[in-house]
Amino acid sequence: MTSNFSFEIKHKDPSGARAGIIRTRHGEIQTPYLVPVATRAEVNCLTKEDIEKLGVQALLCNTYHLWNNPGEKVMASKGGLHGVMDFNKPIFTDSGGFQVFSLGFGMEHNIGKLGFFLENQGKIPNKKPQDKYAIVEEDGVRFKTENGAERFLGPKESMEIQSALGADIIMAFDECTSPLHDEQYTRESLERTNRWALESLKYHDKNQALYGIIQGGKFKKLRDESSKFISSKPFDGIAIGGSLGDSKDDMKKILEWISCGLKKYHDERPIHMLGIGYIEDILECVPYGIDTFDCVDMTRVARHGGLFVSPKSGGSLENKFRINIVNSKYNSDDTPIDTLCECETCQNYSRKQLRELFKKGYSKKTQDKESQQLYNQIATYHNVHFMLNFMEQLRFSIKENKFNDFKESWMRN
Structure with a gap:
């Protein structure tokens, strides 16, 4: 110990x-x-x-x-x-x-x-089988690097x-x-x-x-x-x-x-x-x-257009508490990602603006690197802030003996 x-x-x-x-x-x-x-x-x-x-x-x-x-x-x-x-x-x-x-x-x-x-x-x-990059042995694992070299990890x-x-x-x-x-x-x-x-x-x-x-x-x-x-x-x-x-x-x-x-x-x-x-x-x-x-979900999904939202902003079990910013319905949506979120992204950008950045950055025609970089940063910032705030609320509910109420407020939607 x-x-x-x-x-x-x-x-x-x-x-x-x-x-x-x-x-x-x-x-x-x-x-x-x-x-x-x-x-x-x-x-x-x-x-x-x-x-x-x-x-x-x-x-x-x-x-x-x-x-x-x-x-x-x-x-x-x-x-x-x-x-x-x-x-x-x-x-x-x-x-x-x-x-x-x-x-x-x-x-x-x-x-x-x-x-x-x-x-x-x-x-x-x-x-x-030969495409596998890891082979288990009794003493450890033999990994094959992409250039064909072998390394052992035990x-x-x-x-x-x-x-x-x-x-x-x-x-x-x-x-x-x-x-x-x-x-x-x-x-x-x-x-x-x-x-x-x-x-x-x-x-x-x-x-x-x-x-x-x-x-x-x-x-x-x-x-x-x-x-x-x-x-x-x-x-x-x-x-x-x-x-x-x-x-x-x-x-x-x-x-x-x-x-x-x-x-x-x-x-x-x-x-x-x-x-x-x-x-x-x-x-x-x-x-x-x-x-x-x-x-890795909170950072990975952001880069693919997935932005976390609470039940009051449309989050549910069905949509895994996220919106897909690629959806055309956000073309004229001037609301923040989540109306309850106090992160810098939600205070400064609308869903419409985020969709424009994503489309500009990831379009095969434009592939604007600056737009892609900015979108990735502010989208990831939102998702991490959202999840850390969710965990803070969860901790508070436990300390108040109200975890089941907290859980129900998310899971019933």
Whole structure:
């Protein structure tokens, strides 16, 4: 366990949702919190000044991508992630384990770790096995770079890279399975992940807080076994990874299994939900004691015309609480993206103006780079502000014992 890391639960709502504080050597995180993703040590389309104005509490960076470029030694020579980003607040890194899946099985079968888009199977042809960029071995994973070179990443290497990057909170090396993996393969994968978890504990930098990752796919017995195993080890926190089933109902069922298991072992360490960050998913996850989340969605969808809106501005489960600014109906819409949002974008730009910038920047005829850059920045700024404000409201509702009312105000639309 790391001496400069702690977690305190400040309040529990009757729903099971909890508000707390994670303390690290670079400051505190008020939870629950959605951690913006800075994959390659930058949040796409936002400046350092934007990050400061937004009041971002923490960031998550990607070990695999930084290992490939510019490399952990280059990062270390520049002061690690905090020095490179000039960000003196808590930083998470993942272990590279998700790329085991996304560049291997996921690439071969065109799926993500959530089975929600299995209906796309058949629409996009599977890649040939030789197109995979990751091959799982018992000691780690062999990755193939795009130029054909091979690199090996195992738990020891992952811990060394994350140490060089200098994050405050790091993840044990694991294998992320998919909704298509059967129980036999998922068991074999879990046994590997457990071995890698022990090696991660052995080799990790003791100045960094290490989270163990619960795996087991969509199989109750395996999730129970993984919860028991991770709970019994001296990790500083716990993360939930791997396949979460074929539907959102499956996700809730899996969270119920894990939550019951951790309660049985009286485990109150902080829990991080890897790669999940849709509004409806956060609202479903928080009652199971989830404290932090990470997701690229709030920045990625902005660049594709998706802008977040609250229920009072037309947000609903059906439209995933977003509008598509490409839609021609916004041609003459002089209202802000969201009437309740106080971000700089909503104070200074209308939906009509944002649509004009998007069309100008992304039109095949014009491809105006200045318009594209401006749109990307102000759209991303709005989405990040919107989600961080949503999380602030969520925390307040927990402290007031009104989480269920808050959830209902979003989910009933």
